[in-house]
Amino acid sequence: MSVRVRFAPSPTGNVHIGNIRAAIFNWLFARHAGGKFLLRVEDTDRERSTPEAIQTLLQVMEWLGLNYDEVPVYQAAQRARHLAAAEQLVTSGHAFRENKDGKGECIVFRMPKEGRVEYTDIVKGTIRKKAEDTQDFVIVRSDGNPVFHLANVIDDIDMRITHIIRGDDHVENTFKHIQIFRALGDEPPQYAHLPMIVNAMGKPYSKRDGAAFVGEFREQGFLPQALFNFLALLGWAPGEDREVMTRDEMVALFTLDRCKSSAARFDLKKLIWMNGEYIRQTPAAVFRAEFEARVKADGYWHTDLPAAEVDGIVALVQPRTKFYSEIPGNCAYFFTEEYPFDAKSVEKRLKPAGVPELLEAVAQRFEALPAFDHAATEAALRAMGDERGAGLGGMVHPVRVAVSGLSDGPGLFEMLTLLGRPRVCARLRRAAARLREGTL
RNA sequence: GCGCCUAUCGUCUAUCGGUUAGGACAUAGGGUUUUCAUCCCUAGAAGCGGGGUUCGACUCCCCGUAGGCGCGCCA
Numbered sequence: 001m002s003v004r005v006r007f008a009p010s011p012t013g014n015v016h017i018g019n020i021r022a023a024i025f026n027w028l029f030a031r032h033a034g035g036k037f038l039l040r041v042e043d044t045d046r047e048r049s050t051p052e053a054i055q056t057l058l059q060v061m062e063w064l065g066l067n068y069d070e071v072p073v074y075q076a077a078q079r080a081r082h083l084a085a086a087e088q089l090v091t092s093g094h095a096f097r098e099n100k101d102g103k104g105e106c107i108v109f110r111m112p113k114e115g116r117v118e119y120t121d122i123v124k125g126t127i128r129k130k131a132e133d134t135q136d137f138v139i140v141r142s143d144g145n146p147v148f149h150l151a152n153v154i155d156d157i158d159m160r161i162t163h164i165i166r167g168d169d170h171v172e173n174t175f176k177h178i179q180i181f182r183a184l185g186d187e188p189p190q191y192a193h194l195p196m197i198v199n200a201m202g203k204p205y206s207k208r209d210g211a212a213f214v215g216e217f218r219e220q221g222f223l224p225q226a227l228f229n230f231l232a233l234l235g236w237a238p239g240e241d242r243e244v245m246t247r248d249e250m251v252a253l254f255t256l257d258r259c260k261s262s263a264a265r266f267d268l269k270k271l272i273w274m275n276g277e278y279i280r281q282t283p284a285a286v287f288r289a290e291f292e293a294r295v296k297a298d299g300y301w302h303t304d305l306p307a308a309e310v311d312g313i314v315a316l317v318q319p320r321t322k323f324y325s326e327i328p329g330n331c332a333y334f335f336t337e338e339y340p341f342d343a344k345s346v347e348k349r350l351k352p353a354g355v356p357e358l359l360e361a362v363a364q365r366f367e368a369l370p371a372f373d374h375a376a377t378e379a380a381l382r383a384m385g386d387e388r389g390a391g392l393g394g395m396v397h398p399v400r401v402a403v404s405g406l407s408d409g410p411g412l413f414e415m416l417t418l419l420g421r422p423r424v425c426a427r428l429r430r431a432a433a434r435l436r437e438g439t440l
Numbered sequence: 441g442c443g444c445c446u447a448u449c450g451u452c453u454a455u456c457g458g459u460u461a462g463g464a465c466a467u468a469g470g471g472u473u474u475u476c477a478u479c480c481c482u483a484g485a486a487g488c489g490g491g492g493u494u495c496g497a498c499u500c501c502c503c504g505u506a507g508g509c510g511c512g513c514c515a
Contacts, residue, residue: 010515042515055474106513124445133443133511141513148515172444172510195446195508202507230452237453241463260446260453263508267451270465280478320477330476381474396474408476 003035004162006151007061007068008075010042011053014213015060016276018167018197018264019204021231024163025194028067028232028254038159039068041046042075044151048298054134060214064224065247075151084147085154085184086139094183095139104142109150111136117175120131122163122192123259127171134175149173153180155165161189165256167348168193192256195235196263207268221294222326223282226275234264244277276322288314290324300335316410333404334418337427345407346440349397356432358388361400362395372421374413 009015030037043049061068080286086107089095095109099338111134113226118128139150146154156164171193173379181188197205211217217227228244237260238245238253245253279287291314295301313334320326333339349355365384369376379394403424409415416424434440 012515022492043513100513103513108513127444129443135511138513143513152515156478166444167509169509175444193445198508200451204508233452235452239454243464258445262446264453265451267465273465276477322477380476384472392474397451400475404471406475410476412474 001162002183002375003030003033004038004160005030005035005165006038006156006161007066008040008042008155008166009057010045010049011057012048013050013053013056013324014215015057016212017214017217017231020060020064020066020214021234022166022195023061023195024064024228024231025192025236025254025256025259028250029163029165029192031068031251032254033139034163036069037066038070038156038161039072040155040159040399041072041073042148042151044145044148046076046078059216059350060180063218064214064228070296073155077156077416078151078158081144081158082151082154083140083144083435086150089139089180089183092183096345097283099142100138106138106142107140108136109139109176110215111176111179117178117190119174119178119191121171122190124168124193124261127174128174137176139180149176153177153184156189157181157184157186160362163190163192163256163390165192165194165289168195168261190297191295192259193261194259195261197234198265200265202263202265204207219321219325221290221326221331222275223278226271226278229278229423230271230274234266235260244274263367272322279321279323280319284314284318286313287321291317291327294324294327295303295331295335300328300332302335311420316414316418320410330406333406337423337430339405341401341405341440342407345401345405349401350440351418355398356435358390358395358398359428359435361431362399363425363432366421366428368427369421371423372417374417399428403427 005026007026008017011024027037029035039051039061041054043054086095089109090097090107093110096105097105098108099105100108112131115131116128117131118126118135120126131352137147141147146386174191174193178188199205205214211220214227218224225247228247228251229243232250232254234242236254236258238250238258242249242253264274288310292301292310313331317327317331321330358363362381362384365380366372369380381399382392384390385392385395397407400409400415401407403419404415420426431440
């Protein structure tokens, strides 16, 4: 029988990283096996399941490249089918009607009370408990609506799901689900319960731990490939010390028996590192599009910059970018004369005595240069550093801060060349003037 | 409270009874560089505790401890 798995989120407007990680594992499993990856939208909560929420869900999946097969199933549309199954269970004696607490008549599923229930979880091994430790549970509410457990199982039957890969907060539910499958005369599918993702404190990862939703990572400028790769490695390891992998490699390597069963902490530092790896691999044109979007959103962008200059900026910025949202703060000086100055850098590099004179002397020297390029500017600063006994560093640091407002960034001479002589000299003189006025 | 699950460097993990317990992130130091990033080198850093089983346990079993999950007419 060919593999059929599903991702069954309830659309609430935000997709939690724990859920999307489950989707990733399902997807990898299906693609590895050459099976089907299906989407089932569990939209029975009419309050939260808005069209916008469903759109968000679909967008997130597309962004991460989680393409699904077949037509998505909307659980709310299966209501009649769920209720029919409940009737069938009543008829066969596996369920009964009851008026609990006077709330009206609901349908309760009867759990076996003798022996033990067990199942073999692909990642957790055999899980068993005494039947007496399980309890009957409601499958149709007194308002006539099917409950999660019922709907979930019926849909899995209808979709001919072969493997259920989900978070391990469902291990207990599985006992219930298995009994429903059997009561309906179906063999339960295979189960694989994934460990939870926890925060730095070892507690379940939530909103309070920073970004918890996929959309937030996207906004911060994480690449889908990086997030995908990173999340895939939370609870799974292909062995052989493989970490940064292409999607195809992950598909080829993925197996459930290499999944761990203990909780994994979300290490943002490692995600940031990995994202940097992916950004450096990104084609320049792709990076440039995102770069432009980010700078525009921040208001610095102007369209009259020659394309070649933008290319130059991108070439300097891309190699040192870890995530896109840090771009505007690092690049303002490429686009405006009103670039902000970092207070600490000003204090350290521009406040010392003699700096205004030094900046003006540099401007003068630069203006006298026959050509304003990397070699010439470097030679000029080296010479001045020697003359003044300040060394190259003594020249470079004040100039960098004066010209960019920051103490770190691309190589200074690449930066100067890109900015061009007029802008560089004007900035040096203006910084000197402002230092004298005390407005810096 | 009852039940189920889990337990290797700070973090993600490798190890399927025999290893100097390996890799990556992070950290520290060094090299390259004008800064940052990259790149390279180096260092420190781990088997929760106690019993077994075994010639030999991180690995298997039991107990304890800690944590997680579940115990809804939520999903």
